[in-house]
Amino acid sequence: MMRAASRLSLILARVAFASAVAALAAAPLLLNQNYVVLLTEFMSMLVLAIMWNLLAGYADIVTVGQHAFVGVGAYAFFGFTALRGFDPYLSIPLAGLVALAIAVPAMVLVFRLRTAYLAIGTWVVAEVLMLAAGKLDAFGGGSGSSLPISIVLSFGRARGDRLAVIYWLAFALAAAAMLAAYLLLRSRIGVGLTAMRDNEEGAAAVGVNITYARILCFLGTAPFLGMVGAIITLQKLRIAPSASFSITDWSVFIIFNVVIGGIGSFEGPIIGTMVYFVLRQYLSGLGPVHLILLGSFSIFTILVERRGLWGLVRRMLGDDLLPIAHKPSPAFRANALPE
């Protein structure tokens, strides 16, 4: 039986979560432009964290090459809008589709490798795509290109309107990513993934189709990463191989955030991204020390509490913020052996 006090704090936590989502939806109406820019960045990082966690935390695919698909999305968005003159709004999902199209051959190659080899394999693929992007003359070669002003203005003539529109796009993408992750984890495949997270061989033995689940995850995350690339391009207003395919920004920070927040949980990426933005306000002035501290925190987390900050909080709350797990009925619990 769950204690009344922890049930109350769980309800409070869920109410706080729901209010936060409602407040974030209305953010551009409530906050000044600087915060809207910051929150847009938060939403992009959140999507990346959710996707990385889905792969590393559940599907056993640790990638160090997530930035590849962000970069592909950024370049595709630039190609569709600046070079082909497509509708800018339509170009965002199209950028996601291009990322998906690149993910298929990438997957065929890297899935020949396992675990750490796979991790570095994704890194090689990202490196190849970045070097190849630098050879595209139409995209400005190695130094990149700026997004034409007309495309920027199509998202709003006044700066405030434009920032609000871009924010809402990022918010919608984050909401969709969260919903997709939630539905996936609640589904039959998600139960299989959770079983894989806990014990891969055991999951295979009871009939979880591991290969299918891994393919679905790898290909499912790619369009989201590509669309993040498009939104990031709208924020930065330019593409360049080193910035659009930035391993530090779109892979290293993300990995640290998820590890610190809590890998293999729905809430972990959210908490990790929040902690990252709070820490950044204080640490970004420190230069390299910022990354040294984040790296040390994440190693410390691995040694002390593998489920991260959320693992610590969950011990106090006694349940997940969002009910991901399917719970056994009370009758089943009564008959079950004590843990």
Add this chain to the structure above:
Amino acid sequence: MLVPWINQLLQGILLGGLYTLFATGLSLSAGVMRFVNIAHGDFIVLVCFALLVLTTALGFNPAVATLIVLPFAFLLGFGLQRFLLQRVVGENVLLPILMTFGLSIIIQNGLLEGFGANTRKLSGGWLETATVALGQGINVGLFQVLTFITAVALVAVLDLLLYRTGIGAKIRAVSDDVAAADLIGLSSSRIYAVAMGISFVTVGIAAGFMSVWTNFDPASGPTRLLIAFEVVVLGGLGSLWGSLAGGIVLGVAQSIGGQWDIAWQTLAGHIIFLVVLAVRPQGLFPRYG
């Protein structure tokens, strides 16, 4: 017309020697401990900076400095495995990857904080500029030849160590079955630490040659890791002699790619790797046929 290409082929083979040096330590730790140290390249660069301090501040010759560094490299690898990595090895494949990834970022930024972002290089003195004339206008660097010979010798020594000595037998036993090895009284955590120490000695040797051969800066580690990794996978996982073949393939690919168009040097290496991965994922010389 043919001479420049033959020249590039030779240079590529010699470059393969350096790449083999990068890879042997990774091949050893991957073959024995079944995990890949993502910070491998950063440790090579870390030792390069240690050599920089020894040669510039204390005035040692690079060869002497490398010999001084090797015992410390062994201790670093031993300690790293014993006190940090051993805690996460075995039970969960995710944790060692994340831990060594964290180490990689810490080393890169620690070096950046300590030494700044400038590119560095050690001077090899007369050895660096000495060449061997092979006729037809083809010259190869003496230092490059020496590097290649060292790589072959290192692979041979490690092969003997693993297959002809007592500690080698213990390392292979633990690698094959940790539980069974523990059962017959081998201390697997200690043997892992020794293997990692040996792996780090090769890191030290690689750093000695790399610091004279090429420029390095605090962010050079990942490139070296990717090369070492590609060499290991090209050669066949856990195969030491395969690493030599993998190193040569990669070196030649880069060298020929660079001769064709200098901008394609790095990309050519990666592409060869991906092609081999696509058609022969077990590598050129898999250990288990």
